[in-house]
Amino acid sequence: xxxxxxxxxxxxxxxxxxxxxxxxxxxxxxxxxxxxxxxxxxxxxxxxxxxxxxxxxxxxxxxxxxxxxxxxxxxxxxxxxxxxxxxxxxxxxxxxxxxxxxxxxxxxxxxxxxxxxxxxxxxxxxxxxxxxxxxxxxxxxxxxxxxxxxxxxxxxxxxxxxxxxxxxxxxxxxxxxxxxxxxxxxxx
Numbered sequence: 001x002x003x004x005x006x007x008x009x010x011x012x013x014x015x016x017x018x019x020x021x022x023x024x025x026x027x028x029x030x031x032x033x034x035x036x037x038x039x040x041x042x043x044x045x046x047x048x049x050x051x052x053x054x055x056x057x058x059x060x061x062x063x064x065x066x067x068x069x070x071x072x073x074x075x076x077x078x079x080x081x082x083x084x085x086x087x088x089x090x091x092x093x094x095x096x097x098x099x100x101x102x103x104x105x106x107x108x109x110x111x112x113x114x115x116x117x118x119x120x121x122x123x124x125x126x127x128x129x130x131x132x133x134x135x136x137x138x139x140x141x142x143x144x145x146x147x148x149x150x151x152x153x154x155x156x157x158x159x160x161x162x163x164x165x166x167x168x169x170x171x172x173x174x175x176x177x178x179x180x181x182x183x184x185x186x187x188x
Contacts, residue, residue: 032115032116032117033113033114033115033116033117033118034112034113034114034115034116034117035117036117037113037117037120037157037160038083038087038113039083040160040161040162040165041081041083041111041113041120041160041165042081042082042083042087042111043083044083045083045084046083046084047082047083048080048081048082048083048088049080049081049083049187050078050079050080050187050188051078051079051080051081051165051185051186051187051188052075052076052077052078052079052094052185052186052188053070053074053075053077053079053133053183053184053185054075054184054185054186055067055183055184056068056070056133056181056182056183056184057181057182057184058179058180058181058182059179059180059182060176060177060179061176061177061178061179062177065182071098072096073093073094073096073097073098074098074131075094076094076095076096077091077092077093077094077106077131078091078092078093078094078188079091079185080092081111086110087110087111087112088108088109088110088111089108089109089110089111089122089124089134090105090107090108090109091105091106091107091108091131091132091133091134092104092105092106093106093129093131098131102129102131103128103129105126105128105129106127106128106129106131106132106135107124107126107127107128107129107132107134107135108124108125108126108128109122109123109124109125109126109134110122110123110125111123113157114154117157117160118156118157119154119155119156119157120154120155120157120167121154121155122134122155133183155167155168155169155183156168156169156170158182162187163186163187164184164185164186165184165185165186166182166183166184166185167182167183167185168180168181168182168183169181169183
């Protein structure tokens with residue numbers, strides 16, 4: 001009888017552990033970093049979010065961080081990321097156009113995060129203007145210098161919140177070393 005009671009107690013204890021652990025586990029899987037960042041970048045599934053460029057800094061080997069000077073007409077451009085099956089991306093002119101002949105559409109393409117959400121690639125399929133920061137064409141700073149900064153991809157996601165996005169792109173320049181570009185965006 002003592003042995004049966006001991007077995008029954010052990011069995012009840014095991015069943016209790018199973019029930020307790022089953023109740024404490026969530027039936028929803030933990031979202032991947034890519035899923036979390038997709039919502040921060042573009043909103044919930046089926047939604048879009050717009051950003052504007054606040055600043056681009058660069059760091060040359062052995063130098064101090066410098067900002068790329070841009071005219072206001074470039075800094076008010078709108079970068080729209082859509083959280084859909086295709087993961088659309090589009091850039092358009094803001095209220096101020098840099099030229100009278102510039103089209104409203106700047107560039108279009110798609111975006112994707114690595115599964116951990118630590119890197120993002122933005123592929124431009126259509127380029128309409130040289131004012132795009134993700135197109136392979138060089139962009140002009142207000143200082144008159146051409147900057148072709150966004151190769152190679154992917155970009156490292158340094159920070160992504162509901163109110164800020166910071167991307168870093170490293171480019172090896174010949175034997176000089178690596179140039180690091182930091183792109184800072186704010187939502188509109």
